[in-house]
Amino acid sequence: MMDDHWLPVIFIALMGLAVLIYAVLDGFDLGVGILLPFDAGETSSESQRDTMIASIGPFWDANETWLVLAIGLLLIAFPHAHSVVMYHLYIPIAIMLIGLILRGVAFDFRAKAAVSQKLAWDRTFKAGSLLTSLSQGFMLGQYVMGFDTGWQAMLFAAVSALGVTAAYSYIGATWLALKTEGALRQRALHWARRCGRICFAGVVAVSVINPLVNPGVFARWFEYPLVMFVLLIPALCFAAFIWNDMTLRRQLHGDSRHVARPFFVTALIFALCFTGLAFSFFPEIVPGRMDIWEAASAPESLRFILVGAVLVVPVILAYTAFSYYVFRGKTTELRYH
Amino acid sequence: MLDTLLLSRIQFAANISFHILFPAITIALGWFLFYFKLRFDLSGNPVWMRAYRFWVKVFALTFALGVVSGITMSFQFGTNWPGYMEKVGNIAGPLLGYEVLTAFFLEATFLGIMLFGINRVPQKVHTLSTLLVAIGTSLSTFWIIALNSWMQTPAGHELRDGIAFPVSWMEIIFNPSFTYRLIHVLLASGLTAAFFIAGISAYRMLHGDSKRAPRLALKTAMLVAAVLAPLQVLVGDLHGLDTVKYQPAKIAAIEGVWETQKGVPLLLFAIPDSENRTNHFEIGIPRLASLILTHDPDGEVKGLNEFKGEHAPVGPVFWSFRVMVACGLLMIAVAWIASYRTWRKQPLSTGFLRVLVACTFIGWVATLSGWYVAEIGRQPWLVHGLLTRDEAVTDLAPGNVALSLSLYLLVYVVLLLAYIQTLRVMAKKSVEVEEFETEPPTLEGSLPNVDKTARGSST
Numbered sequence: 001m002m003d004d005h006w007l008p009v010i011f012i013a014l015m016g017l018a019v020l021i022y023a024v025l026d027g028f029d030l031g032v033g034i035l036l037p038f039d040a041g042e043t044s045s046e047s048q049r050d051t052m053i054a055s056i057g058p059f060w061d062a063n064e065t066w067l068v069l070a071i072g073l074l075l076i077a078f079p080h081a082h083s084v085v086m087y088h089l090y091i092p093i094a095i096m097l098i099g100l101i102l103r104g105v106a107f108d109f110r111a112k113a114a115v116s117q118k119l120a121w122d123r124t125f126k127a128g129s130l131l132t133s134l135s136q137g138f139m140l141g142q143y144v145m146g147f148d149t150g151w152q153a154m155l156f157a158a159v160s161a162l163g164v165t166a167a168y169s170y171i172g173a174t175w176l177a178l179k180t181e182g183a184l185r186q187r188a189l190h191w192a193r194r195c196g197r198i199c200f201a202g203v204v205a206v207s208v209i210n211p212l213v214n215p216g217v218f219a220r221w222f223e224y225p226l227v228m229f230v231l232l233i234p235a236l237c238f239a240a241f242i243w244n245d246m247t248l249r250r251q252l253h254g255d256s257r258h259v260a261r262p263f264f265v266t267a268l269i270f271a272l273c274f275t276g277l278a279f280s281f282f283p284e285i286v287p288g289r290m291d292i293w294e295a296a297s298a299p300e301s302l303r304f305i306l307v308g309a310v311l312v313v314p315v316i317l318a319y320t321a322f323s324y325y326v327f328r329g330k331t332t333e334l335r336y337h
Numbered sequence: 338m339l340d341t342l343l344l345s346r347i348q349f350a351a352n353i354s355f356h357i358l359f360p361a362i363t364i365a366l367g368w369f370l371f372y373f374k375l376r377f378d379l380s381g382n383p384v385w386m387r388a389y390r391f392w393v394k395v396f397a398l399t400f401a402l403g404v405v406s407g408i409t410m411s412f413q414f415g416t417n418w419p420g421y422m423e424k425v426g427n428i429a430g431p432l433l434g435y436e437v438l439t440a441f442f443l444e445a446t447f448l449g450i451m452l453f454g455i456n457r458v459p460q461k462v463h464t465l466s467t468l469l470v471a472i473g474t475s476l477s478t479f480w481i482i483a484l485n486s487w488m489q490t491p492a493g494h495e496l497r498d499g500i501a502f503p504v505s506w507m508e509i510i511f512n513p514s515f516t517y518r519l520i521h522v523l524l525a526s527g528l529t530a531a532f533f534i535a536g537i538s539a540y541r542m543l544h545g546d547s548k549r550a551p552r553l554a555l556k557t558a559m560l561v562a563a564v565l566a567p568l569q570v571l572v573g574d575l576h577g578l579d580t581v582k583y584q585p586a587k588i589a590a591i592e593g594v595w596e597t598q599k600g601v602p603l604l605l606f607a608i609p610d611s612e613n614r615t616n617h618f619e620i621g622i623p624r625l626a627s628l629i630l631t632h633d634p635d636g637e638v639k640g641l642n643e644f645k646g647e648h649a650p651v652g653p654v655f656w657s658f659r660v661m662v663a664c665g666l667l668m669i670a671v672a673w674i675a676s677y678r679t680w681r682k683q684p685l686s687t688g689f690l691r692v693l694v695a696c697t698f699i700g701w702v703a704t705l706s707g708w709y710v711a712e713i714g715r716q717p718w719l720v721h722g723l724l725t726r727d728e729a730v731t732d733l734a735p736g737n738v739a740l741s742l743s744l745y746l747l748v749y750v751v752l753l754l755a756y757i758q759t760l761r762v763m764a765k766k767s768v769e770v771e772e773f774e775t776e777p778p779t780l781e782g783s784l785p786n787v788d789k790t791a792r793g794s795s796t
Contacts, residue, residue, distance in 0.1 A: 058449030061404055065441045068411050072437045075415060076430030079422045086415035090733055093416060094741035097409045098748055104405035105752060108398040113759045298502050301427040305434045312438040316446075323446050326457050 004299040008292040011077035011302060012285065014309060015070055020274045022066035024171065024267045029060045031172015033103055033129025034165065035191055036122060048184050049122055053107065055179040055331040060107065062320060064100070076305055081285040081295035088147035089139050096135035102128030130165065137164025144210055144277075146288045156209055163202025170195040171270065174244075174262035177251070179331045189252045192262060193245060200241045203273060207234060210280060214287065217280040230279065237272040240265050342730045344738040345417040348745065353712075354705060355749045356410050359403030361704045364478055364523065365530035366396050367471035369557070370451075374467045378460060387550040391767055392534065395760065397452050402756060404445070409745070417738065418719070420729030425501045425720055428494055428509055429484055436480035444473025475523070482522055486515040488720045489711070490583045501723065513583050517576035518711075524569045525707060528668055529700025531562035535675070536697025537764050539690040546768040555693070556679050562672035569665060574629065581630050584721060586644040587714035590654040592626050593619075597640040601626040605659075609651040614642065649716040657709040664703035671696055 032052050039045040075082045086093065102124050110121035141160030145153040173195055176188035211218035221230060244265045247258060283291045296302070370393055377385035411433070414421055422429065447466040455463050493508025494501045503509060538555035581588050589595075593604050595614050602621030609616050627636040641648050671692060678685055685693075717725050731738075 058453045061401075061448055062442060062445035064404070064408070065437065065445045068408060068441060069437050071411060071415075072430075072434050075422060075426070076434045079426035079430065082415045082422060083419035086412070087419065087731065087733065090416055090737050091740065093412055094744060097412060098744055100408055101405040101748055101752070104401055105755075108401045109755060109759060112394060112398055112763055113755065114762050297430060298427040298500075300503050301431050304503065304506055305431040308431075308435055308438050316438070316442045319446050320442070323449055326450055326454050 005293075007299055007302040007306070008077065008296040009283075010306065011073060011296070012282070012292050014313075015073040015077065016274070016278055018066050018070035018073060020271060022063070022070055023274065024270050025059070025063035025066060027168045027270065028171045028175040028263075029056045029063050030103070030129045030133050031168040031170065031195075032056050032176060033125050033172075034133060034169050035172055035176070035188075036126045036129075037187070038123070038126075044183070046119075046122075048187070051180055051184055051331055052176060053110070053125070055176065057107065058323065058327045060104075062323065064104070077297060077302060078285055078292065078295035079297050081290060081292075084286050084289065085143070089142060092135045092139045092142070096132050096139070099128045099131030099133075099135060103132060104128075133165040133168045134161045137161035140164060144206070144287065145213065146286075152213075156213075159202065159205055159209075163199065163206060166195050166198040166202055167270070167273075170199045171263065171266045174248075174266045177248075178260050178263045181330050186252070189248055193248045193252070196241060196245055196248070196266075199269075203237065203241075203269075207276070214280070216288070220280060233272055233276045233279070237269055237276070240269045240272065244269070339735060339739065341733055341735045341738055342727060344735055344742055345730050346726065348417060348738060348742040349413055351742065351746060351749065352406065352409050352413055354708075355745075355753070356403065356406035357704060357708060358701055358753075359399050359406065360474065360478070361526050361529045361700060362533055363396060363400050363403055363530075364474045364526035365528075366392065366399065366533070367467075367474045368527075369530060369534065369561075370396060371464070371467045371471045372557070373554075374464050378464055384549045384553055387548070388554045391550065391763075392554065393452065394763060395537070397448075398756070398759060398763075400444075400448065402752065406749075416741075417731050417733075418726075418729045419731050421719055421724065424499070424724050424729070425494075428487060428491075428501050428503055431503075431506075432480055432484040432487070432510070436477055440473045440477035440480065444470050444477065447473065478522060478526075479519065482519045483510045483512075483515055485711075486518045487512050489518070489715055490514040491720055491723055496723075501720075514576070514579055517572065517579050520572050521569070521576050521707075524565050524572060525700070525704050527565045528562055528569060529704055531558040531565065531672070532668065532693075532696050532700050533698070534558035535562070535693050536695075537760060539685075539693035540697070540761075541764050541768055542685075543687065543690050543694065544765060544768045551767075555675075555685075559672050559675035559679065562668060563676040566665065566669040566672050570669070573665070577630065578632075581638075584714070585639045586641065586648040587654070587710075588630065589639055589641045589644070590649050590651045590714055591658045591710060592630070592638060593651060593655045594626070594638050594640045595642055597637065597643060599627065599637045600624045600635045601630075601638045603629065604655075607655070609655050611651055647717065649714050654710055654714045657706040657713065661703050661706040661710060664699055664706070667696070668699060668703070 032055065036049050036052060037045045071082075074085070106121045106125035106128060110118050110125065113121060138157045138161040141157030142148075142153070144160070145156055170192060173188050173192035177185055177192055180188060211221055244262055247261055247265070251259070251262070281287050283293070285292045285295050370389060373385050373389040373392065376382070377389060414429070447469040450458060450466040451463065451470050454466065458466070487509055490513040491501075492512040493503065493505040493510075495504050496502075535555045535558040538551035538558070541551045542555075577588070577591075592601065593607050593609050593616050594601055595616070600623070602619075602623045603625035604616070604619055604621040606618065606620040607616040608618055624634040627638060628634045630636065630638055641651065674689070675685065675693070678689075715721060717727070719726050719729050
């Protein structure tokens, strides 16, 4: 018999996993959308857009489903936290949903609507991706600041919005560096370096401000006996940024080894940042207001869904891996409808 | 004055009405695609592949609209109806969770392989992917209808301190109205997809498409509809009998019966007047409603006056029901005429093709009106007997909801117009494409930057 005390812990771990997978997978989809080029007077940018969108075409829908799972787990396992979060983030959520709608439908409309409308749908694609990323970053900032509505909190949320957008662009660019060739790949490497640096600045800003404004967070990171151990996270993160930047520079100058490395190192950076955030707040689910046990739903409901999750999530991961295996290799070989 | 409750209700109605349009097509269209693909695999006849290729693109577009509007739905509960999750979250949460776990990932992942993987996996794996997408859409229906039915006829739970806790998941899922509603909804999707396929195929033929694929698709769709439409009448009747038992107030609104009486006429026309609690300009067939609802011409039907203050607005339910039934009868007539002509090997006249084009979206009208009967008929309850909408709504300021509602409405109107316009573009484009009988079936090339000869193979 499962001890009821552990059920919320298992579910927060599952939810964290879903959020992290979402941020990496839909992160690169959104990043690719944000990076879509619209060069004036250049015909090559249309074919670059085609290749870029083709590189995420088979995956985006399943990637987006991790968001539905994450929000579903919040709803199922922590209904009280769900209500608080949804209440405070009402307008940013509405804007994010509009962004997701625009991005999602643009995939099909750009390829199927009248040819004269393709450019407009490509712009919609980019705008939808940008809107989604900015609102997600804004929500992250608001969440960290405990839904404060003062100007400092708003400023922080704005920085966070830019930071998340840069991070998605970063992983999107490294995805393109992995999946594309030739001129587009060169472009992607440039984008990756630039976005990586902006992202780094964003991560530093958030890491400095977060412990300064949240005393609990400060205590956890700096007054704990394990301070040397936990500081490994930022140290590793810093090293990963530098290493990635060096790899990208070498690849820009023609080094054709390790094409997949930047993408996976960026995913590692995502995981490290996420672990850092989780460490700052666990076991609180709404910072400063409620912990996971206060927010949890009935044990009989959690057990019922846990059985399903334990059986189904490995299957989902297996066929997701199968799908990436089917569409391995460079995107120019991909036949898009 | 528009308050948060009314705005939230309008927003939920707008979201779900927009959303349901697309699953209503894709649930059954997925099975049509599997059938086309399977026929091709078994016979090697390229015409099945051409039918598949055209409809898989329509499926992709429709599915994408369903996905994005579905994500909006999944946020609605928390953003606008926090009381709903507070009170029945222990029941609703896991059902929604199982929908995501068993259906959403399955259909989304294999959709990628179905759409883009035809040259990358063996044919059997591709056909299997098509099957898994169809299974995914149907599983999704299973879970969401389980939740919806539980809200109509709750069972298998107990209340502790006013919060619902699960007792038996079997009773929760297989609650009294679940089986009828699930079959009713699946058949509705079958009919919606069948008339959608027939309408667009007829449109292509009217625009000079002389190929076999649209004729074959039209024939298949109408034969399916000829079987499903009368079946739907039967299931609808059983569903109605079930509702008499568990939600008599909804039946009273459907039939426009104010006072409990015996030998109730079936009203073909009436203007229900909620103010004076009576009907005007009634035209009815004597005793028929009693016969249908109790299978006895003198059977007693409970009237709305027994449920004062606890029943739905009568007019919308009364009229939605009649629109749904009228669509159903029209579908039977059209499907049977088309099937009869097919059986007699008579070609379909231009006039009849125009009728089919006019009926392209008849399934949408029937599905929406049926949905309104079920959902408006449940008012003022969110969960019948457990939770009213007033208890569940958020206490956000109306301005916030007004802003989000305006954004959604604007986007939905644009997308609906773009969707129908794009279907037209796709149908017209397919008329111009030539068929190459010798083309290998695996050449599904139409990457926008792939050369035109490869692209020509798509029907």
